[in-house]
Amino acid sequence: xxxxxxxxxxxxxxxxxxxxxxxxxxxxxxxxxxxxxxxxxxxxxxxxxxxxxxxxxxxxxxxxxxxxxxxxxxxxxxxxxxxxxxxxxxxxxxxxxxxxxxxxxxxxxxxxxxxxxxxxxxxxxxxxxxxxxxxxxxxxxxxxxxxxxxxxxxxxxxxxxxxxxxxxxxxxxxxxxxxxxxxxxxxxxxxxxxxxxxxxxxxxxxxxxxxxxxxxxxxxxxxxxxxxxxxxxxxxxxxxxxxxxxxxxxxxxxxxxxxxxxxxxxxxxxxxxxxxxxxxxxxxxxxxxxxxxxxxxxxxxxxxxxxxxxxxxxxxxxxxxxxxxxxxxxxxxxxxxxxxxxxxxxxxxxxxxxxxxxxxxxxxxxxxxxxxxxxxxxxxxxxxxxxxxxxxxxxxxxxxxxxxxxxxxxxxxxxxxxxxxxxxxxxxxxxxxxxxxxxxxxxxxxxx
Numbered sequence: 001x002x003x004x005x006x007x008x009x010x011x012x013x014x015x016x017x018x019x020x021x022x023x024x025x026x027x028x029x030x031x032x033x034x035x036x037x038x039x040x041x042x043x044x045x046x047x048x049x050x051x052x053x054x055x056x057x058x059x060x061x062x063x064x065x066x067x068x069x070x071x072x073x074x075x076x077x078x079x080x081x082x083x084x085x086x087x088x089x090x091x092x093x094x095x096x097x098x099x100x101x102x103x104x105x106x107x108x109x110x111x112x113x114x115x116x117x118x119x120x121x122x123x124x125x126x127x128x129x130x131x132x133x134x135x136x137x138x139x140x141x142x143x144x145x146x147x148x149x150x151x152x153x154x155x156x157x158x159x160x161x162x163x164x165x166x167x168x169x170x171x172x173x174x175x176x177x178x179x180x181x182x183x184x185x186x187x188x189x190x191x192x193x194x195x196x197x198x199x200x201x202x203x204x205x206x207x208x209x210x211x212x213x214x215x216x217x218x219x220x221x222x223x224x225x226x227x228x229x230x231x232x233x234x235x236x237x238x239x240x241x242x243x244x245x246x247x248x249x250x251x252x253x254x255x256x257x258x259x260x261x262x263x264x265x266x267x268x269x270x271x272x273x274x275x276x277x278x279x280x281x282x283x284x285x286x287x288x289x290x291x292x293x294x295x296x297x298x299x300x301x302x303x304x305x306x307x308x309x310x311x312x313x314x315x316x317x318x319x320x321x322x323x324x325x326x327x328x329x330x331x332x333x334x335x336x337x338x339x340x341x342x343x344x345x346x347x348x349x350x351x352x353x354x355x356x357x358x359x360x361x362x363x364x365x366x367x368x369x370x371x372x373x374x375x376x377x378x379x380x381x382x383x384x385x386x387x388x389x390x391x392x393x394x395x396x397x398x399x400x401x402x403x404x405x406x407x408x409x410x411x412x413x414x415x416x417x418x419x420x421x422x423x424x425x426x427x428x429x430x431x432x433x434x435x436x437x438x439x440x441x442x443x444x445x446x447x448x
Contacts, residue, residue: 022238022239022240023239023240023242024239024240024241024242025241025242025243026154026155026158026241026243026447026448027243027442027443027447027448029154029158029227029230029231029239030150030151030154030155030442030447031442032231032232032233033150033151033153033154033230033231033232034147034150034151034442036231036232037146037150037232038232039146039149039150040143040146040147040150043139043142043143043146044143046139046142046143047136047139047140047143049139050132050135050136050138050139050140051136053132053135053136054129054132054133054136056132057125057128057129057131057132058125058129060118060121060124060125060128060129061118061125063115063116063117064115064116064117065113065114065115066113066114066115067111067112067113068110068111068112068114069109069110069111069112070109070110070112071107071108071109071110071307072107072108072110073105073106073107073108074105074106075102075103075104075105075106077100077101077102077103079106079108080103080104080106081094081100081103083106083108083303084106085312086108086110086301086303086311086312086314087108087303087304087305087311087312088311088312088313089305089311089312106305107305107306108303108304108305109303109304109305109306109307109311110301110302110303111301111302111303112299112300112301112302113299113300113301114297114298114299114300115297115298115299116295116296116297116298117295117296118293118294118295118296119294119295119296119319120292120293120294121293121294122288122291122292122293123284123288123291124285124288124293127281127284127285127288128285130277130281131278131281131282134274134275134277134278134281135274135278137270137271137274138271138274138275141267141268141270141271141274142267142271144267145267145268147441147442148267148435148438148440148441149435150230151431151435151440151441151442151444151447152431152432152435152440153230154227154230154231155427155428155431155446155447156230156428156431157223157226157227157229157230158227158230158241158243159245159424159427159428160223160226160227160424161220161223161224161226161227161239161241162241162243162245162424163223163245163420163421163424164216164219164220164222164223164224165220165223165241166245166420167216167219167417167420168213168216168217168219168220170413170416170417170420171209171212171213171216171413172213173416174209174212174409174412174413174416175206175209175210175213177388177409177412178202178205178206178209178409179206180392181202181205181392181405181406181409182199182202182203182206184392184396185198185199185202185402186199188396188398193398194398194402197402198402201402201403201406202402202405202406205406205409205410209413212413224238224239227239243447243448245420245423245424245427246423247371247374247423247426247427248426248427248430248445248446248448250367250430250445250446251445255360255361255364258360258363258364258433258436258437259356259357259360259361259437261437261438261439262356262357262359262360262436262437262438263353263356263357264438265437265438265439266352266356266436266437266438267438268352268356269349269352269353269356269438272345272348272349272352273349275345275348276342276345276346276349278345279338279341279342279344279345280342282338282341282342283335283338283339283341283342285338286334286335286337286338287335289324289327289334290324291323292321292322292323292324293321293322293323294319294320294321294322295319295320295322296317296318296319297316297317297318297319297320298315298316298317298318299315299316300313300314300315300316301313301314301315301316356436356438359436360433360436360437362436363429363432363433363435363436364433366425366429366432367426367429367430367432367433369425370422370425370426370429371426373418373422373425373426374419374422374423374426377415377418377419377422378419380415380418381412381415381416381419384408384411384412384415385412387408387411387412388408388409388412391404391405391408392405427446430446431444431446431447434446
């Protein structure tokens with residue numbers, strides 16, 4: 001009776017806290033992780049910064065207006081002469097040779113407003129906007145890639161926790177079955193139909209199953225902590241995982257479909273294309289350095305001897321042209337550098353396509369193997385359950401040996417464990433296939 005009480009107490013200790021745990025499905029776990037993950041928050045901040053850089057680039061088309069206020073005091077003849085003119089204070093007395101050559105100190109408070117409007121910049125602003133927009137596309141794809149990585153991590157940790165819990169249940173069922181076998185053996189021993197060896201053999205088997213149960217319980221604790229880590233929660237947070245650990249029914253897509261999705265939808269591919277466009281723009285910018293730039297400049301100036309006094313005022317409007325005729329071969333070197341960067345981007349894009357196709361094929365193969373294992377082990381599990389039922393009856397009737405009984409007990413536990421592992425691997429492989437194809441999202445069917 002004591003042997004039977006121990007596993008029942010263990011099962012109660014395992015099951016009772018679950019009633020007080022928060023129910024959480026796989027999709028809910030993904031939503032929690034996407035909401036609180038700091039990597040996603042960092043990616044969102046990078047996306048905001050990229051949007052600001054677009055605004056900065058567009059400012060190249062707008063006028064630049066500056067205001068400055070300055071004060072100067074000097075007895076320099078040129079300074080005094082020009083300041084009196086700009087202040088509107090120049091008089092006949094200032095033509096006298098003495099004051100002209102040796103003037104007194106003079107204050108000049110100057111207020112200056114300048115404005116500069118680009119009229120033609122050789123396409124520099126347009127190219128800067130295009131590069132900034134492509135850079136924002138890259139940060140957006142980086143955010144999407146981070147989100148998919150977070151979803152994949154949650155799927156894996158959630159499935160690991162489910163597997164540990166289900167394996168613990170399977171071990172508990174094996175414990176109950178072994179205890180029932182021990183009662184049968186003791187009854188047969190009392191009736192003189194069995195020997196002490198039978199009872200001892202079952203007790204040894206029972207001890208091994210109990211040891212396995214202890215290991216599975218420890219695995220479950222670690223798996224739950226890993227899930228909480230993926231969710232960004234305290235490691236001791238308790239959850240009741242409500243998504244059933246059943247084999248997934250997947251859409252009938254072919255390997256070619258997933259490969260096409262991968263080379264079209266993966267963030268890495270879109271990032272590579274955006275990087276190639278940026279390289280092309282940089283090459284055009286390097287050539288643009290040979291084009292002239294035309295700017296409209298205007299200024300309004302007010303000068304006075306005292307800060308609050310009214311003084312002279314003047315304004316200026318001018319158009320200037322700047323044309324780079326020779327820059328010490330630096331511009332030609334920039335053109336070659338930009339062309340080399342463009343070739344590099346194109347090569348990286350081709351390499352990324354091949355790597356993505358390989359990842360898709362690897363995930364496809366792992367998914368196919370897991371599905372085949374499910375079908376194979378499912379049939380073996382049903383056969384092992386029926387074999388155990390028959391052998392238990394035969395052993396109770398004295399028609400089978402304890403060796404046969406324990407062999408089938410061990411085989412059933414093994415097939416149950418292998419079936420759970422196959423389902424676990426299939427669900428993870430399905431998520432990894434969508435990750436490789438670039439379609440893994442919070443509403444994906446693989447999260448059901």
